[in-house]
Amino acid sequence: MFDDIDDLYQQVILDHNKSPRNFRVIEDADYVAKGHNPLCGDEVEVYLKMDGDRIEDLSFQGSGCAISKASASLMTTLVKGKSVEEAKQLFAEFREMATTGNIPDGGLGKLEALAGVYQFPARVKCAVLAWHAMAERLNGSEESISTES
Amino acid sequence: MEDTAVLSEIESGQERIDLIRKDFPILDQSVRGHTLAYLDNAATTQKPRVVIEAIKRYYEKDNSNVHRGIHELSNRATAAYENARVRAASFINAGSSKEIIFTRGTTEGINLVASSWGRKNLKSGDVILLSEMEHHSNMVPWQLLAEATGADICYIPVTGREGLLDLSGLDDLLSERVRILSLIHISNSLGTINPVTEICRKAKEKGIVTLVDAAQTVGHQPLDVQEIQCDFLAFSGHKMCGPTGIGVLYGREQLLEAMPPYQGGGEMISNVEYHQSRWNEIPHKFEAGTPNMAGAVGLYTAMDYLDKLGRDWIDEADRELADYAVNRLKELPELEILGPPTGRAGIVSFLIKNVHAHDIVTLTDRCGIALRGGHHCNQPLMRKLGVESTARASFSFYNTTQEIDRLVEALKEIQKFFNQ
Structure with a gap:
C-alpha cells in the first residue's frame, strides 16, 4: 500500500527510527541543548561533549516521530568529530535541503534520505528540531528551542 | 431546505447516509488518488450545501x-x-x-x-x-x-x-x-x-x-x-x-x-x-x-x-460509528485506545506501539484518510496520561463504516511498514 512513499520514509529513515544511533545520555556533557515542537509536544535533548573547538561526542534523548528521530540520529553520526564551524555549516546545508529540496554540490551523504521532507511542510519542523537545538546551543543560547519561535 | 434530502421517506440506513453525503460537496473528491475519508470532525465539521x-x-x-x-x-x-x-x-x-x-x-x-x-x-x-x-x-x-x-x-x-x-x-x-x-x-x-x-x-x-x-x-x-x-x-x-x-x-x-x-x-x-x-x-x-x-x-x-436530520438520530449515528471503530481497532495488535471503554462520543484516540502519531497521520493521508495527530490542545492531560501524542479519528453523521474499514486496513499496513 505504501510502495510509493520512498520520498519521505526511505529505508535509512526507517532504520535510524528503529535503531537510533547515539541514543543515550552523556553524563559529563559540556552542553545539553533542548528542543521542543509544540505542534506535537515532542521534546529532544542533545548532549554535546567538547574538546576545545571540536565536538568530541554527541548524543540525543527524547521522543519523536520517525522523521525527527532519524534526523537526530543521523546528525549525531555526522557531526561527531567536527568543529563548531563545520557543524554549523552542515546544519545550514541540511536546513536548506529540508526546506527547499536543494542538495549542495558536494552532496549530503546519508542525510539526503531526508531530501523529500520539503514536500511535507508539516514535517519540516520534525526534521530540523534536533539540529536547531544543537546549533542554537553552539551559538551560545541557553534557551530551550521551540520550533514555533 | 429544499436542497436537502427528504430523509423521513428513506428506510435504509445506507441509502440515508448516501443521500446525506450528497449534501456535502467537499466529500465528493479524491485525495491522493483515493476518495476522501474525512475523519477529523472534532477539529472542524464539513458544511452542507444549504449553509454554503x-x-x-x-x-x-x-x-x-x-x-x-x-x-x-x-x-x-x-x-x-x-x-x-x-x-x-x-x-x-x-x-x-x-x-x-x-x-x-x-x-x-x-x-x-x-x-x-x-x-x-x-x-x-x-x-x-x-x-x-x-x-x-x-x-x-x-x-x-x-x-x-x-x-x-x-x-x-x-x-x-x-x-x-x-x-x-x-x-x-x-x-x-x-x-x-x-x-x-x-x-x-x-x-x-x-x-x-x-x-x-x-x-x-x-x-x-x-x-x-x-x-x-x-x-x-x-x-x-x-x-x-x-x-x-x-x-x-x-x-x-x-x-x-x-x-x-x-x-x-x-x-x-x-x-x-x-x-x-x-x-x-x-x-x-x-x-x-x-x-x-x-x-x-x-x-x-x-x-x-x-x-x-x-x-x-x-x-x-x-x-431536520434530528439531533437524537445524529447522536445515535455518531455513537454507533465510534463503537464500530473501537471494535474494529481492537483487531490490531499493539494498538491502545484511550478513553472510556463504553459510552463514548464519536471521538477515538489511539496509540500504536513504536509508531508516532505524526507518522500514522502522514501515512493515512496517503490513503485519502484525514486524521489528526498530536496533543489535541490537551498538553497537560497528555503529560498526565504519560502520552506524547495520539492519533485521533473523529466522526460525524456523514461518515460510514466503510471509511472506518479503510482506516483499519491502512493502520494494518502502517504497522507492517514500520515493523518490516
Whole structure:
C-alpha cells in the first residue's frame, strides 16, 4: 500500500527510527541543548561533549516521530568529530535541503534520505528540531528551542 | 431546505447516509488518488450545501450593516442576524434570546466570561475549578484571570487512560472558596461524555457559577441549558456544520445584566460622550463592532439542517460509528485506545506501539484518510496520561463504516511498514 512513499520514509529513515544511533545520555556533557515542537509536544535533548573547538561526542534523548528521530540520529553520526564551524555549516546545508529540496554540490551523504521532507511542510519542523537545538546551543543560547519561535 | 434530502421517506440506513453525503460537496473528491475519508470532525465539521448557499445568498442579496440602518438592506441584514439569535436560543432551549451572545467561537466565549465576569467577581484566594481534561481554551483564559486576580486554579482529576473524571472527591473540591466551575462536556481527545448536569447541579447548590464548554457537543447531541442548569455555555458554529468565525455564548440573564462589557466600540453602547459612555442592553452590550452577519446566517441554516436530520438520530449515528471503530481497532495488535471503554462520543484516540502519531497521520493521508495527530490542545492531560501524542479519528453523521474499514486496513499496513 505504501510502495510509493520512498520520498519521505526511505529505508535509512526507517532504520535510524528503529535503531537510533547515539541514543543515550552523556553524563559529563559540556552542553545539553533542548528542543521542543509544540505542534506535537515532542521534546529532544542533545548532549554535546567538547574538546576545545571540536565536538568530541554527541548524543540525543527524547521522543519523536520517525522523521525527527532519524534526523537526530543521523546528525549525531555526522557531526561527531567536527568543529563548531563545520557543524554549523552542515546544519545550514541540511536546513536548506529540508526546506527547499536543494542538495549542495558536494552532496549530503546519508542525510539526503531526508531530501523529500520539503514536500511535507508539516514535517519540516520534525526534521530540523534536533539540529536547531544543537546549533542554537553552539551559538551560545541557553534557551530551550521551540520550533514555533 | 429544499436542497436537502427528504430523509423521513428513506428506510435504509445506507441509502440515508448516501443521500446525506450528497449534501456535502467537499466529500465528493479524491485525495491522493483515493476518495476522501474525512475523519477529523472534532477539529472542524464539513458544511452542507444549504449553509454554503445561505451565506452566498446573504452576500448576493441582503448584505448590509446591522442595526440603526434605515434602508431596506440594513433592515434585512438586521432581521437575519437577530433571527439567528432567536434560532440559537431555541436550539439550546435558552429562556430568552437576550441570553445569546454571538462570539467568534467557543474560545472567545470562555474568554468573555473569564474577562468580564471573572475580573469583576474574583479576588485573591478564590478558586477557579476546572478538570484535568480541559482543552487549552478552557484553561489558559483562567490562568490569565488567576494571574490578574490572585485566584487559584484547582482541578477535578482524570482517572487515567480510560479518561473518566474522578468525582469521588467532588464534594470536597466544591469548597467554599470555589467561585466558578468551568467544565468540558465532551472531551475532544478522549471522547468522554462528562455528567455535566449532575456536576453543575451540585455546584449550583453551593452557589458556584458554572460554565460548560459544549464545543464537541453541539453538532452531535441535543443540548438544553435549562436541563443542565448551567450559568454559561459556549460553542462554535464550525463544529456543527456551520461556518467558522461565529459561535455562541449563552449566559443567564441575571448574570449578564450585572457583568461589565467585554470589549468597547460601536453596537455595545447606548450613549457616548467624550469622557464616558452608557452601555447598550444585553446581549448587545457584549457585541462590540460590526458582527459576523454572514456567519450568523450560516449558523441559522446549520441549526435548521441538524434539526431536520434530528439531533437524537445524529447522536445515535455518531455513537454507533465510534463503537464500530473501537471494535474494529481492537483487531490490531499493539494498538491502545484511550478513553472510556463504553459510552463514548464519536471521538477515538489511539496509540500504536513504536509508531508516532505524526507518522500514522502522514501515512493515512496517503490513503485519502484525514486524521489528526498530536496533543489535541490537551498538553497537560497528555503529560498526565504519560502520552506524547495520539492519533485521533473523529466522526460525524456523514461518515460510514466503510471509511472506518479503510482506516483499519491502512493502520494494518502502517504497522507492517514500520515493523518490516
